[in-house]
Amino acid sequence: MHALFTLALALASPQITSRAELRIAIGDSPPQTLSLGLYGTAAPESVALFEGLCRGISDAGRPPKTLTYAGSSISRIERDRIIVGGSLSGGNGRKVDREIDATGYVRTETLSRADAFANDDSNALPHDRAGLLSMRRGGRAFEFGLTPCANRALDATRIVVGEVLGEADGGAGLRLLSTLNDLPARQPSAVSELGGVAALLGLGLGFAGLVGQGLRLARREALAAAGLGTAAASFVGTDPREGRDLAYRPLTKVRIVSASVL
Numbered sequence: 089m090h091a092l093f094t095l096a097l098a099l100a101s102p103q104i105t106s107r108a109e110l111r112i113a114i115g116d117s118p119p120q121t122l123s124l125g126l127y128g129t130a131a132p133e134s135v136a137l138f139e140g141l142c143r144g145i146s147d148a149g150r151p152p153k154t155l156t157y158a159g160s161s162i163s164r165i166e167r168d169r170i171i172v173g174g175s176l177s178g179g180n181g182r183k184v185d186r187e188i189d190a191t192g193y194v195r196t197e198t199l200s201r202a203d204a205f206a207n208d209d210s211n212a213l214p215h216d217r218a219g220l221l222s223m224r225r226g227g228r229a230f231e232f233g234l235t236p237c238a239n240r241a242l243d244a245t246r247i248v249v250g251e252v253l254g255e256a257d258g259g260a261g262l263r264l265l266s267t268l269n270d271l272p273a274r275q276p277s278a279v280s281e282l283g284g285v286a287a288l289l290g291l292g293l294g295f296a297g298l299v300g301q302g303l304r305l306a307r308r309e310a311l312a313a314a315g316l317g318t319a320a321a322s323f324v325g326t327d328p329r330e331g332r333d334l335a336y337r338p339l340t341k342v343r344i345v346s347a348s349v350l
Contacts, residue, residue, distance in 0.1 A: 102127040102213060106135070107253070107350040108142050110157065110173075112264065112342065114271070119345045120264050124221055126250040133207035134223045134249045141174065141230060142347040147201055155201060155230070162342035163231070164335075165273040170242060171234040171265070173344060202230050209249075215242040219252035219262055236269035268342065276335040 105128030111119040128135045144156040157174050164172035189195055207227035215222065220235045225247045233246055252261040 102130045102211075102248075104250075105129055106139065108139065108250075109346075109348050109350060110142075110344050111346040112162070112173075112268075113345050114267070114342050115340045120260070122261050122264055123253040124250050124261075125253050126221075127211075127213075127248070130211045130213060131209045131223075131247055131249040133227065134209045134247060137205050137207070137227065137230075138221075138223065138232065138249060139349045142349045153201070157344050157347035160344045162268065162344070163337060165268060165271055165338050166336050167269055167273070168237045169239050171236060171268050172231050173234065173342075174231045176230055200228070202228050205230075209247055211247060213248035215239045215246070215248060219254060219265060220248050221250035221252070222246040222248050234265060234268075236265055268338075271342070272339045274334055274337045274339060 104125035106126045108124045108126060110122045110124070112122055113119040126135045126138065141155060141157045144154045144158070147153050147155050155176060157176075159177045160173065161175050161177065162171060162173040163175035164170070187195055205227045209225070209227070213220075215235050216238045218235055218237050222233045222235070222242060223229065223246065224231070225245055232249075233242065234252070235242070252265060254262040
C-alpha cells in the first residue's frame with residue numbers, strides 16, 4: 089500500500105526539468121547553497137526567465153545592463169508567508185526611455201526592464217507546503233518567492249515554478265529557508281499605512297483652498313484651507329505609492345552571491 093501511495097504521489101508531482109543553485113550570504117556569514125528544482129513543463133516561460141537570470145541576460149536598454157540574480161538581494165521577509173528574493177542591485181531593473189514629441193521636446197521616462205518579460209504561464213499548482221518557488225503570474229517581474237510554510241493566499245497572484253530540493257543536500261536548503269524566515273524584518277508602521285489617507289485628505293483640502301480662492305472667499309480662509317491640506321499630508325506621511333517600500337525588509341543584509349543553472 090505504501091509503495092502504491094508513493095508511486096501515485098510521484099506521478100502527481102510536477103516534473104523537474106532542470107536544477108539551479110543560489111549561493112546566499114546572511115550578513116557577514118559565509119554563503120550557503122539553496123538547491124532548486126524547476127518545473128519547466130508546468131511553467132515554461134517563467135522557468136526560462138528564472139534560468140536566464142541565473143545565467144545572466146544581456147539587455148540592450150539605456151544604459152545596457154546584464155540582468156542577473158548574482159549580486160541581488162532578499163528584499164522582503166513576511167514570516168510564515170513568503171520570502172521574496174531577486175531584487176536586482178544598483179537599479180539594474182530599470183531603464184531610461186527618451187523620445188522627441190511633436191513639439192521637439194525630449195521626454196524622458198523610467199521604465200521597468202521586467203515589462204519586456206510578460207508571459208501567459210498558467211498552472212493549478214497550489215502553494216500548499218514549505219519550500220516552493222514561485223514567480224508573479226503574467227511575468228513582468230524578476231523577483232521570485234519562496235514559501236516558508238503553506239500559503240494558499242499566494243495562488244491568486246503567483247505561480248509555482250519549482251521547489252527547494254531538500255533531499256539533494258541533506259535538508260540544508262530547507263534549514264536555510266527556515267533561517268531566512270526567522271530573520272528580523274522591518275514591520276509596517278501605522279504611520280505609513282495612514283500616509284495614503286493623509287495624502288488624499290491633504291489633496292482634498294488643498295483643492296478646497298484653491299476653489300475657495302476661485303469663489304473669492306476671504307484670502308485668509310482660502311489660504312487656511314490650502315495650508316491645512318498640506319499639513320494633513322505631512323503630519324502622517326506621504327502617499328505610500330511614492331518611494332521604496334521598506335515594509336518587511338530584513339534588518340540584516342541578505343545577498344545572493346552567485347546563481348547558476350546546473
